[in-house]
Amino acid sequence: MMQKLCVIILWVLLMPLSLGAQTLRERMAAHVSFLASDSLQGRGLGTRGKTLARDYVVNAFVDAGLMPFHGQWLQPFGFKVSLVQVSGHNVMGYLPGTDSTLCHEWVVVGAHYDHLGLEVDSDDGTYFPGADDNASGVAMLIETARHLSMNRHRLKRGVIFVAFDAEEIGLRGSSYFVAHPPVPLSSVKVMFSCDMVGMYAKNKGVHLKGIEALAQGDPLAGALAQSHSLTVLNRGFRYEKHTDTDPFGRKGIPAVHLFTGTVSPYHQPGDQAHLLDYDGMVLLNEYFRELVLQLSEASVLTPSDAFVAWQASSTRPKNFSWGLMLTAGEGHHVYDNRYYRANSVPVGSVGGYVQMNLSSHVQLQSELLYDFSGSDHPGGVFRRHSVTVPMSVKLTTGVSSFDSPQLFVLGGPWGRYHFGGDDARFSNVSSMAQYEWGLSYGVGLSVWRLQAGWVCRRAISPLFYWDGDAVRDVSNRVFLGWQF
Ligand SMILES: [Zn+2]
Structure with missing residues (x-):
């Protein structure tokens, strides 16, 4: 009962942050400023701050109208950090596809919600707010979920939204997801990791590393970028190995890193909410959510020949x-x-x-x-x-x-x-x-x-x-x- 009461109180406290703000820009800014705030202390491993971030995402998924897998929003997992057993939780929700055939296929949109927590050896409580890394990506995830939910009639394939835990300590959450997927991995046609997306203007564009791994990905992303007046920089078919795309790419799933560069104070206490480019995040969100929608509608999604060949040569020594x-x-x-x-x-x-x-x-x-x-x-x-x-x-x-x-x-x-x-x-x-x-x-x-x-x-x-x-x-x- 006590626990339930706490959750309700928390929910009441947190909801105004996403519901009260009306425009997309305000909602994005509210997500980032909460996740990167003092009270969350940098969302470090095993901290209350990270639990608050996790609950915030659960509430946002509920609010967006996503569905949980088997009634569960959380995917718990455990791992060891230098002999200490640590627990983590991915937050997962989905929107079903409406096409009788394509509904068995999935698009995965992910963003990690953990960060580095307190600075080691700091006696004045210095922490890493992780606004760009990766409160920005979580804001992108939540607002994409919200928009797709409102346009769910357009979804032919299903879309899974997942906030990964423990990315900073070695992609633990995404690795666990791939090892214990809620749907067969062979039905996941493309995956996106939104990791550091708050610096569009300063980076003079967005990277879509890995988009050419999907045969239909690059033409679609290119045409959409033109109609949204968006600059796409890095493309290519190789997946990024230093974010949650890696475990998916290793399994042969086209995996794309949505990324506006390491131009923020990367992994420093200065990575703060007020530095982010919220106009850029709005532009990027309007583009990205339409890209995911159109990918869910595409008649066929297949890995590109270049990706398949590279995969074969890199996995077979x-x-x-x-x-x-x-x-x-x-x-x-x-x-x-x-x-x-x-x-x-x-x-x-x-x-x-x-x-x-x-x-x-x-x-x-x-x-x-x-x-x-x-x-x-x-x-x-x-x-x-x-x-x-x-x-x-x-x-x-x-x-x-x-x-x-x-x-x-x-x-x-x-x-x-x-x-x-x-x-x-x-x-x-x-x-x-x-x-x-x-x-x-x-x-x-x-x-x-x-x-x-x-x-x-x-x-x-x-x-x-x-x-x-x-x-x-x-x-x-x-x-x-x-x-x-
Ligand atoms: Zn990151």
């Missing part, structure tokens, strides 16, 4: 790859008793490599290199030409791509065959080895077609004996690989 390998660094000999000391000389190698992906974290790499090695020896500078074949296991943080660099460590044996060099003056030494073997170990970074890092090659077999001491080759090199 090549099992085999090969390319060029260069190394450069220093080499020197080491002696068993350390009586002699050798100085470094420049060494280098050039050749090719083949790499096999055993899994997304384990790779085998084999190289075939012409190697120029040596050492500054007490008996003179020692130089040799050889063929070196390193075989390495690479443990990597993942399969790298253009915008996803990965770290790796490598280790394994190598063998070397000497075929020349100016070691004639060492002809007095006993048992000059023609073959050597040893171990390599190193670290590196791979991104796109490149891999680069550091490797140490340490011989285990002696190269020769000098005054009865075994002499072994060591080199430290930087390497650079280019995949064909």
